[in-house]
Structure formats: structure tokens, C-alpha cells
Amino acid sequence: MKILASASDSGSLKEIVCPRGTDTSIQTAPQPISITTYCKETRSTRILQFILYETKYLIATRAGGSICVYDLLDSYKLVHRFLGFGQNSTDLFVSLFVNPLDKLCYSCTLSGQVFVIDPADLDKEAVKLQLPPSNSVECFVCDSIRPDIFAYGGKENDLKVVKLEKDQFQLVFKARNVPDNRLDLREPVWVKKIEFLSEDSDNPDTYKLIIVTGYGQIRYYDSSESRRPSFNFKVLPDALITLKKVKGEPSHIICSDIKTTTAKFDYKTGLMQGKFHGTVGCTQALDIFEPTKLLATGGLDRYVRCFDIASRKCFVKVYVGTHISDVMVLEDNWREQRELKKKKKERSKKTKSESEEGEEDGESDSDADDLWSKLEENLLKARKKRKLR
């Protein structure tokens, strides 16, 4: 399998090629075939997020306000660098995604500035947009079925859904905070990650979203029901910082917190379905590889791990040597490899059995004759006995 991880300390990208069962902390276990470093820069220009654009480009946001486009087919060669994003050096990128419908690349900074790039035409300048004025933005996402619908939120900046019309964001849904607590105190707001749960069958004016907060809560919003969350559960005592929806498993999400917990939760019941064990530091990046249902994690403990989502078993553990800010599984040809191995085994078995048969033919004939003769003798004896009686 092939995994990409962004190394924060060296500002580089690492490509890991390894078989399943790899564990660098056990000497007798399989070791990675290769760990190659690409796109090396400095820590001050480290990669914050990266995504793939079709099978052509890798787009990465870097600290210091730049977006880099690398060629996937030409060993991650820099194709284009967009510079001068963000208000200052501390205005870091918080989101990067390619809208699946209009095929444009969107990125957003803490201050709420949105930059739109067309990867199909890199000579075109980036379009700069501004989210409606609010506190800091910590997450900005797009809807997968409506190309002009986006959602964002942050610290003391509750969930908002906006529509992009003529380079202007129009507010279409604004979440309402949960009721005051039992001491009649206002609940603080800190949106960390957002995911749309829209389906094709949904009403076009209905927005279904899920968020995780900096206070360890998971909230599910359905705009057709209420502006307040339909489900709100405090699942962990610490801040949740990552969120991924598990496709094919209804109401299941995978989250990680600022400590060592990475776990699967049911957002409708608030129950933990199971933990992904092994990490000793905070998990900062999650990626789900849908074809083989595996979860890749990376974070401050400097290890890239891969888990099977169903069994939650770790089958890849690779020491990278630097903090990891983002991770992505590029390919996992495990099934093909398994089938190849099976075929090889069958072939070897066949050849073995054929050779054995060839050798044992003469012996087996004589054995069969002996057996038949013995049987006949026994039958004769039995008949004689019967006659005597």
C-alpha cells in the first residue's frame, strides 16, 4: 500500500510504500519498502493540509500563506505556487477541498478569507472571497450534492451554512446555541470540524450536518427540524479535533481528541463504538480509504498507523520521524496481493501433488491389489464360517 503523510518538522511530504503487517517497532515484522521525502521546505512553511486533484495534481496549503500544486506523475515536482494568502503569518489555512461538482479548489484561513483556485487552469489568478464577518473560522466545508452550499464555524462562531452567489456568501442557515445549562449559564461554542450528511433524496432547502466541538461534544443538525442540534452529546472530556463519516455504517463517525483517543462514535446515541488503540500522542489527521475500508492516522507521536475500520486492528505502523499534520492513503492493493498469493499457493500445491502422483503411481497400484486380495480372502473366510455353522 502507498500512504502520503505531511511532515511538519521538515516541511516535507513523505511517501510510504509498505505491505500490510508492517511494524517498524518490531524488528522481525515486515518493514516498509520505502519512505521517500519530497517537497522539502522549512518548518515555517510546513504543509498544513493536502488533497489530490483527480490523478494529476497534489494541492497543498503551507504555513506562511502559500498554496502549492505538485505534479503527481512527475515525482511531486512543483508545478505552481500561489503566494500571498492570509492576513499575516499567524493566519493559517484551516480547510482545503476540491468541490466535487464544480471541480474548483477552495481553501480558507482562520480570518475567514476564502481562496478559490481552478486547478484545470493554473495561470488563472486565485479568486479571493470573504466569509461574513465573525470570530475566527476553524472549519470550512462544502456540500457534496449542492455546489454552492458551504458551512463554517469556529470559536464563539456557531455553525453557519452559506450560499455562494456572484462571489458573495449569503447566509441560509444559522445554528442556535443549545439551551443554558442547569446553572443557567450560557454554553460556550467552539466548532472544530463540520461534515455535511446530505443525500440526493433530501429537500434542497434542508441541511443535515454534524459537528464536533472543542468541548468534546458531537452535535447533529437537521435544518428541517430546528436551528438547535437534534442530537447533542458530550462524548469526551477534551477537545475533539478531527471528524470523518464512515460510509456504509449508519450514524457512525470517527473522531480524535487532543489527548490519545481515536474512536468510533454513534452520533445518534452518543455512544462510543470502540477505540483505535496504540497512539501515545494526539492524532491530528485522519483519512478513510473507502475501497478497502481502512483508517489512516497520523499525529504528534510521529507514527503513521492504518486500522481496519470494522475490527479496529492496527495493521500498519510506520515511524516517520516528524510530527504529521495530514495523511492520505493513495492505494491499497491488498486484495489483489492476497489473490495473487492464493493463486501462487494453489499452483505450488498442484505442481507438488502432480509430481507426487507421478512418483507414487506404481506403489499405489500394488497397494490397491493387496487391498483387494485381502478383502476377497476375508469374504471367503466369512463364507466358510457361515457354512460350518
Added chain:
Amino acid sequence: MPKSESDILKKIRNKELRRKIYAQIQNDKTKERLTLRKERAKEEQAHPELKTKRLEENVPDTIESKRVYDETVNAEIEGEDDFDEYFKDLEKEPKILITTSAHAHKEAYEFAAMLIEIFPNCTFVKRKRQYSMKEMAGYCSNREFTHLIVINEDKKVVNGMTIMHLPKGPTFYFSIGSLVQRKQISGHGRPTDHIPELILNNFTTRLGKTVSRLFQSLLPHKPEFKGRQVITLHNQRDFIFFRMHRYVFKDNERVGLQELGPEFTLRLRRIQNGIKEEVDWEFRPDMDRDKKKFYL
């Protein structure tokens, strides 16, 4: 003890007599062992190759030698970290602010006084209860402090220490044990104002190197050799032993040591990214279950 000897001892019913005879047997054995050793030493002095051969053959098994494999041991540090600024700018000297936990007692202040004597360029500020650690870190970075040390004391016992590297972290929390004050050490000396030298022993893993870089960053780059003072931080089985000595050159070969104190043992409990943000590494009690696995 061979069976015959134990049988003889069992038959003696007088306790005093039995004790005497047992002591005699033990004494004879030690004498025998000593004579054997003396003979061996003589032989080995005449033929040094015998000694090397014996030492090669008789290697005792220790927990360290049975250590669980760790791929990060002696691996090169890749890229930069938060302490890079200190190591690149050789002119910049550390500036430390020391304070205590809220509601501290005399013991915490005494410990703080000791730290002020050890680390140069230290300032002590009495803890004000209204400020949190993050707020204090902010105020310190505004005043160009490079480190903030908060001494934790519970029930009149100093039991922990938080060290924050400013302005961007990381934050370390160590537990403190086996504290021996200077006055409790017999024949101790008094430290001078000279910048001490630093010896860091056995920090081999990536995590260990981060910890060692923290301790390096607490002291200025150039020690004052005139003072002949040395701080030793020795890591053994994830326990960090702090000792401070003054050395004396007695002649060309021999060196004398005078302990300056204090003595204490640190244990890393947590490293957090930034100022008390994401956990980089955290101690869990189940980490102690495998006695042969070490993290520093």
C-alpha cells in the same frame, strides 16, 4: 548451603551454638572466595588477556541490556523543532521565570530558591491566584522570558514541575521525587554564580532528545569553566537523576568531586504541544507494566 551442612545445623538444638557455627561457615566461605579472587587477580595481572576473556564471557543480564527494541534510539533528528531558535542563535541567553502553584507552602519557596541558585538569569514571582498558566505564559512571552517554571507542591511536599518553553511551547510536566536538600548532604559545598556545565547522560530516543534539548535550553551556551561547577542529568530507566558537583583537579590523573546539591529525581509525565495544547506524549500507568520498555 550444601545439604550436609544444613543437616548438621538442624541437629544442633542450642540456638546460640547453631548461630555461631552458621556464622563460622559463612565466614569460611567468604574467606575462600576472597582468596580465590586474589589468586585470580594475580593471574590476571600477569596475563591481562585472561581478564578480558573472563569479562567477555561473563556479561551479566540487566534490564537495560534486555531493552525492548525502539527504532527511534540514536536516530537523527529530522527537520526543526521548537528549540531550534536557541541552538541557532548563540548570542541569545535564556531568561527564566519561576513561580509556584497556588496556595504554596514554605517547601515550594525553598525549592524555588534552590532553582534560582542553579540556573542563571532566573526571576522569582510569587504566584497570584487569579492568573492561569496560559495567561502567565502570555505575560512572560511579552516580557521576553524564554522559560516559565511552575513548581507544584501538595501537602507541603514538592511533587512536580511544569516547564514551558516560550513563546510557542512545548510544555513539559515532570514529577519530582527523592528530594534531598543541600543541608541534608554531608560535606556539601555552596554553588557560586558561575554558569555551570551540563552533562546529559543516556537520552537516546527521539522523546529523550526533546527532553535533553529542553534542559540544554535552560542554560546559556557558554559555561564558565572557572567555576568548575557541573550539573548532571542522568537518565536511567526513564528516571532522570539531578546532581550538582564541583570538581577539583587533585593532580594530573585524579579528580575530586564535591557535591553541591540538591539531589532529586525527575520523571517525565507529559509533553504538550504549544502552551498546554495537544498532547505530544503522556505517561500512562500501563507503560510501567513492561519493565523492559523505556521511552527516554
